[in-house]
Amino acid sequence: MSGEYPLVEPTGSLLLAWQVSRESILLVGAGPVASSRLYHLVCAQPRKIYVVAPDDDNVDPEMRYRMTADPDAGAGGNGGVEIEWIKRKYSEHDHADLQLVLQDGQGGGGGGLGMVLVATDDATLSTRICAECRRLRIPVNVADVPPECDFYFGSVLRRGALSVMVSTNGKGPRIAARLRRRIEKSIPDGAGEAIARVGDLRAALRRVEPGKGNDAIAQRMQWMIRVSDQWSIEQLARMDPDMRHRVLQGWATDSAPSYYDVAPARINSLAALGLRAGRAVGLLGPGGSCPVDRDPDGNVRRCPFVLGMTGFVTGLVTASVAVAAWHRYSSMSRR
Ligand SMILES: C[C@@]1(CC(=O)O)c2cc3[nH]c(cc4nc(cc5[nH]c(cc(n2)[C@H]1CCC(=O)O)[C@@](C)(CC(=O)O)[C@@H]5CCC(=O)O)C(CC(=O)O)=C4CCC(=O)O)c(CCC(=O)O)c3CC(=O)O
Ligand SMILES: NC(=O)C1=CN([C@@H]2O[C@H](COP(=O)(O)OP(=O)(O)OC[C@H]3O[C@@H](n4cnc5c(N)ncnc54)[C@H](O)[C@@H]3O)[C@@H](O)[C@H]2O)C=CC1
Missing domain, CATH: 3.40.50.720 (NAD(P)-binding Rossmann-like Domain)
Structure with a gap:
């Protein structure tokens, strides 16, 4: 049971984003x-x-x-x-x-x-x-x-509203700086811009649905989660006021528009071209959906090929072991 929960790291520090605007x-x-x-x-x-x-x-x-x-x-x-x-x-x-x-x-x-x-x-x-x-x-x-x-x-990196602080709790400040530089390289371009655009969308949503009750808050949060999870960081960074306006139209119909639902026609036709080309060379499934399930940032969530291959290889190994054991058993019983 206890293995399901994170282990306690007794660091002695509480990392917060202290608001100092009045101080x-x-x-x-x-x-x-x-x-x-x-x-x-x-x-x-x-x-x-x-x-x-x-x-x-x-x-x-x-x-x-x-x-x-x-x-x-x-x-x-x-x-x-x-x-x-x-x-x-x-x-x-x-x-x-x-x-x-x-x-x-x-x-x-x-x-x-x-x-x-x-x-x-x-x-x-x-x-x-x-x-x-x-x-x-x-x-x-x-x-x-x-x-x-x-x-x-701590050692801090900043990209617009994004701040990442590395703390070693007093143990190794120079290592903190090195790790910060490594983390810096792994942050996608446009992360700061993407955060700014999400901030704009959340502010605009609050103007459309300014409710302060629990139901309104829960609805806003659910919708924001659905929208955020559909857009990659790069796509979010490209959300201009016009696209934001069209995303917000999804609020009224309880739908969560994706980047391709609201992107300008030029981008959409390029995407359609990409889909057709993908289908032609057999990379994509019949509905245009890629058989490899990826999140909007391109991380593989589920890959049927890998799952299939893993099953195949496991089956092959089990069968070989069984055949080898049978051979051994039968040659021993012959002796
Ligand atoms: C506890 C803390 C208190 C505080 O100052 O807030 C503290 C304490 C001490 N620093 C010491 C030394 C050095 N500090 C740096 C650099 C940084 N030090 C920073 C923070 C902190 N330093 C806090 C904990 C941070 C954490 O938890 O990780 C950084 C991250 C942020 C910043 O200061 O802005 C910044 C890097 C920023 C960046 O580059 O991104 C370098 C490297 C260099 O200069 O290149 C050296 C020399 C190498 C070495 O000694 O390791 C000494 C020994 C003095 C002695 O020997 O007498 C002590 C005292 C002790 O450890 O007892
Ligand atoms: N945490 C960290 O990242 C690091 C901390 N340090 C430590 O930080 C301290 C400062 O380091 P540096 O900036 O390199 O020192 P520095 O010697 O270059 O500058 C000290 C400053 O303090 C001022 N000062 C001295 N007495 C003062 C007083 N009575 N009232 C007001 N100001 C006064 C000086 O005029 C000067 O501007 C040192 O103790 C050093 O050991 C050093 C390196 C890294």
Whole structure:
């Protein structure tokens, strides 16, 4: 019985996608490590980022660029996130910077100070900031000091709204980066675009059926599952507003249109040509359906040839063993 359920991996970490849009974040330091932290922060789009670090030669060039970028610089700069650079050393005696961010975060409907990240080369300072954060119950990460981390960073890859984080739970950060690069290669082109298009479809569906009751939610979910499972990642990436409109028409008739039901006529005629050619060379079954059952991403779900061959080979082996045993038995009984 217990074998049916996943084994417990006692990793000690809970991987979540923390929503920071209402929170302010304090980052101390401006070297290469702080710079990498800042990049992940602007991607996360918090309410505001405060950076405390002296304006000197130790400031990482990418970090300086993001901190001084025009708010309209868009994705290339600060991603539209407000960054306030407090150009001095962190005041470790009164924690004035922490207090400032705390007070600012509480006003204006903000969710307060969400987290503190420390990336300096001063271990004593880090320990003091960590102690103060824990007293104030603010989650803190001190780069490279696991006992002073309430959460760890991981190796992250991003493709649009898709983020994948590899965590080794503090055991091997460089291996995490290597595995992340491998995973990166296995992600299909257009995955980010496909996710964006699914997001558009789900938002449009909610406009057609805005119900908040359990029945409406269950219906929306069932329909979305049926549609999502029919489209490959590449096909989803190509769902333009016109195709989306036609997919949504399936909602009214409780049908789940496939890519070929809604794709422009040109693509459909190419698909029909492909089907005819496939049938002509005998690759496809009479109805045009391939005898090998694949999911929309091309993974084989069921292959009659393989099943048939496996059965044939198993039968052959069993028969040979039986014949050999019979021969042995009969030659022994003759002796
Ligand atoms: C616990 C954690 C806390 C945290 O910092 O959040 C932590 C801790 C420590 N890192 C150390 C060293 C190195 N860290 C890196 C790189 C990264 N470290 C990252 C995260 C984390 N590092 C968290 C756990 C992550 C996990 O669970 O997998 C990554 C993934 C994310 C990021 O930081 O953004 C980023 C790769 C990003 C990318 O490239 O994609 C390299 C490699 C390099 O620089 O090329 C080295 C040198 C090689 C080596 O030592 O292995 C040391 C030893 C210091 C010493 O020896 O004194 C400690 C302390 C200790 O282990 O005790
Ligand atoms: N987790 C990770 O990925 C890694 C973490 N690290 C660790 O991260 C820390 C930072 O590394 P780097 O960026 O390479 O360091 P760095 O020495 O290049 O930069 C340190 C920064 O902290 C600032 N700073 C120093 N004292 C300060 C104070 N009192 N107040 C405000 N800012 C102050 C400096 O002005 C500088 O901008 C180090 O402890 C390092 O061991 C290093 C490599 C990888």
